[in-house]
Amino acid sequence: MAKTFDSGDVPLADLLNQAHQGELQLPDFQRGWVWDDDHIVSLLASVSRSFPIGAVMTLQTGNADVRFQPRILEGVPDSVAMSAPKYLLLDGQQRTTSLYLALRSGAPVPTRDTRKNDIERWYFADIDACIDPDADRNDAILSLPVDKRRVNARGDVVLDASTTEAQVRAGKAGFFPLSIVLNPAATADWQLAYLEAGPPREQMKIWKRFQETLTLPFLQYSVPRIALNRQTTKEAVCQVFEKVNTGGVELTVFELLTATYAAENFRLRNDWKRRQAIWADEPLLADLDATTFLQIVTLLWTRGRWEERTRERVRGDRVPAVSAKRRDMLSLPLSGYRRWADAVTEALQGVVRFLHGERIFHARDLPYSTQLVPLTAILTLLGGDAFTPKPIAKLRQWYWCGVFGELYGGTTDTRFANDLQDVLAWIRDDGEEPRTVRESQFQAERLLRLRTRNSAAYKGLYALVMKRGGRDFRTGETIDAKAYAADSIDIRHIFPQKWCAANGVDSAYANCIVNKTAIDGQTWGYMGASAPSKYLAAIETGVPVTPQDLDAILTSHDIDPIALRQDDFGAIFEARYERLIRQIEDATGRPVNRSDGQGNPFAGQRGGVALTRGIQSLIKAGESKVVEFKSTGRKNLDTGKVDQAMGWAVIKTVAGFMNGHGGTLLVGVRDDGSVLGLEEDLTIFSKKNTDGWEQWLTELLIQTFGKAVTANVTVAFGTIDDRTVARIDVAPALEPVYTTRTKTGAKGAVFLVRLNNTTHELDGPEASKYQHARWFK
Incomplete structure (x- = not known):
């Protein structure tokens, strides 16, 4: 060779x-x-x-x-x-x-200092240090500013090498400009000036030693x-x-x-700059770099190669793997890049659409930037079909399993390939669940350790709160990308840190995600370090907003407005802890693990006396956008018999809350706020206690909404004046909830929403307009 x-x-x-x-x-x-x-x-x-x-x-x-x-x-x-x-x-x-x-x-020389500031420098050799055998040679090389002077903090010149005359007299033995060291004629002229600057014999002696130790090494190097x-x-x-x-x-x-x-006359750098310009104004893609883009293209190229070889394979042939590892990226031919680059660029618009739908609006809020690789590749291959109901539901489940399983934080090359293959088979062919879905696990107690943006799960919960209907505190509207940017929305404390410290709340609880939600900059300005009872009044005056409307906004963030107005940290924390767990379970389709037994640190805060006090506060505040009273759930008080209309009234209210801000339904309370209790309802059941009533309600909800939606409804029972009242807390729904009409025996799905203090049915254009505003549908 x-x-x-x-x-x-x-x-x-x-x-x-x-x-x-x-x-x-x-x-x-x-x-x-x-x-x-x-x-x-x-x-x-x-x-x-x-x-x-x-x-x-x-x-x-x-x-x-x-x-x-x-x-x-x-x-x-x-x-x-x-x-x-x-x-x-x-x-x-x-x-x-x-x-x-x-x-x-x-x-x-245009260079940079240790702080990466741009500077210009000339380099000199300190003759005395160069000829000293004990001196550090690095210290003998001087770096001087463009004017060749060094000044002290007062601005006084402490070293001047701006002219040849100054250079030959600088320091103990002079500073030689290295810019002329390879130019013999210029060096000879400088040598002459140097010899004339002092006693000739002494100067010549120094110069000869300097030549041997510095100028000759440069010339001979x-x-x-x-x-x-x-x-x-x-x-x-x-x-x-x-x-x-x-x-x-x-x-x-x-x-x-x-x-x-x-080598093939293709300017990749120019091509990349052109593509970057396409999404330059999209904050979500601000950190998308060229290597990530090439990973996506490589994943698709190897997938295409895999499909082709699989079709043509003769038994025993080895089929190349789907991969985006470095060696595969380096093997990406120009033809493969040309084949997929435009498709990936177009698919990135779908990535933005998908993530906006999940309420992720900025690159800093991406749980895992690495998960963009398989997500983009999947959307590239699915095209428009990805956003039809069945594929999008599976895609969302896979995405959130990756986030809350925290599976994209380590080595991800193999997971990229597995997820591309698994998710496509799952969506296209009803194959088995992807490995990322099967492997996803979330420990409930992890909520207590999610305190900063460093965690993918922290960012994920922030997004889910907005996705479930968390409203903009300033406008009361569903948070979209425009509101997110315009109102400086960020993850902020519900109970301020200083208030928590002053009131003995452990900082671990005060700073975790349970005590945080999406709050705009203006509202945050009203909150400061005040107790919630005080800052809510300031918000109502400053924004301005009515107490009822503010309560609706708080409820949309899974915050009990009554407990917040009472500065009850424990009650808020307990309820939100459980609600966030249910949000994770909804998003991933997998149960949250509570196996280590630590549990909710404020468990029981809403039970007993606290529960009764909360129900009394709700009754005192009256019906609103997020609170409704029902006398019974099963028994018609006029006829004394079981009446489906009573159950339908409960279902309507629950559905209205789900499609709105969320809310609380009290059963056993008349419209005027007087307490009737569930005792009339309980006479219908063989076991005249709340267990039978709760079982009836749960079965009714499951029949109407299904298990997944019903999981967002919690039931508790309090006692007021020896009468039992059911408190039913309803979270806002991830998707539009339709209800099967049973009031008159007629069948048909209806869409119910909460408008002010009552529940209404919307259909046709009205329902479509509402859903678009609420869920961007």
């Missing part, structure tokens, strides 16, 4: 001269020069001591099959940009560019070079480039594929 490279040394001065004349340039896929001031100082010190700085690798140009667009090194005169290079620098760009700028360009000849193939170039060009900043797949595609 013919040898494809040569090796040897090239004098540093010759290498930099080749760059200056345009004979040595960079292939266009090389990244920009990024070295900072400290790196440059260290590099100059190494060369001055003849230490090795590593080899450079070049590629001889002239191979018609390996064509890369060249560009000149940083700082090289623009006049040589049109020159055809003889060599392309594949490895050693950062070192070569740094040395060119500092030693050959004749201009200050040679760089090891591996030179690939023009017969080197494109594939070999890219492979070598991947192996060797890993210094400084990690080399990305995008850059390597840029190299590969450049």
Whole structure:
């Protein structure tokens, strides 16, 4: 096999001269020069001591099959940009560019300081430190600002090297400008000035030692070079480039594929910029980078290859795997990229649509940015069918199982491929549940540890609160992408931190997701550190909003307005803890695990005396958008008999609350607020106690709404003046809830909503308009 490279040394001065004349340039896929001031100082010190700085690798140009667009090194005169290079620098760009700028360009070096601020620097050698055998050579290389002066905090000049006269007298023995070290004529002129600056014999003695320790090492320095000849193939170039060009900043797949595609005259970097511009104004895709995009394309390309080979397979043949691992991305051919890139770009609009529907509006609120890879690939292949009822329901379940199972936080390459295959089979062919769905588990006590955006589940619950109907505190409307941005909505405390600390609430409970919800910036301004009873009054006056409307907004966030107005942290926490668990179960279709036995830290806060006090407060406040009273649930008091109309009235109210803000129904209370109790209803049951009544209600709800929806209804019983009252708390529904009419025996699904203090039926355009506003349907 013919040898494809040569090796040897090239004098540093010759290498930099080749760059200056345009004979040595960079292939266009090389990244920009990024070295900072400290790196440059260290590099100059190494060369001055003849230490090795590593080899450079070049590629001889002239191979018609390996064509890369060249560009000149940083700082090289623009006049040589049109020159055809003889060599392309594949490895050693950062070192070569740094040395060119500092030693050959004749201009200050544009670099960065340790804080990544842009600066310009000249580099000098402190002669006295250079000839001191005990001095650190790094300390002997000085970095000075563009004016070649150093000042103290008061602005006084403490070091001046702005002129040759100042340089030869600076410090103990002078500061030599390294920008002329490879220019013998300029160095000779500076030497003459130096010798004239002091006693000639003493100056000559110092200069000779300085020549031996610094200027000669620079002039004699040679760089090891591996030179690939023009017969080197494109594939070999890219492979070598991947192996060797890993210094400084990690080399990305995008850059390597840029190299590969450049060989076919395709400008991947330009193509990527064009695609980025398409979603530039979409906050959800703000962090979507080129590597992620290529992962999606690779996943689809390997899936297409897998399908093709599966159809054509002869028994015993190995079928290539579906994958988006790095090696597969590097193997992505230009034809594969062209085949899928446009489809992925279009599918990203569907990704935004899907995530907006789940109330995720910004990249910072994405539970897992990695989950975009399989999600986008799935939507690309499903197309418009993804948003029909059955596929979208399964897609949502898979998505939330990934979030609350916290399955996308580690190594995800294998999960990408599994989910693409599993979810497509599940949706298209009614296959078994995807592994991500089966493996998803959430521990109830995890709620207590969700305190910051670092957790995917934290972000997920924030989104679910809005999805279930959490309203904008400022406008009272369902939160959409426009309101989210315009009102500065964020995850904020319900009971302020300072109030919690002052009232003995453990910070672990005060700062966890149970005590937080989506609150706009203006409302947050009214809340401050005040008790809820005080800040609610401030909101009502400042927004302004009526107490009844504010209660409806609070209920939509699973916050009991009566308990909040009583500053009852424990009651709020207990109820919300349970409600969030049910939201997770609804979203994932899987039970939350309570196996470790710790449970709700405020369990029982709403029972007994607290429950009775809460019911009394609700009765005192009267019926509203989120509170309704019913005398009975089964017995018609006028006839003394069981009446389906009574049950239908309960169902109507529950359905209205589900389709609205949520709410509380009290059964055993007359419209005027007087307590009748359930005792009349209980006479109908063989077991004249609340167990039978609750069982009847649960069965009625399941028959009407199904088990999943019924899980969002909780029932408790309190005693007032020896009379039993049922408190039925209803959460807002994830989807429109239709109810089968049973009042008159006629059949048919109706859509019921809560309007002010009563429940109404909507149909046709009215129902459609309401649902669009409520769920963006």
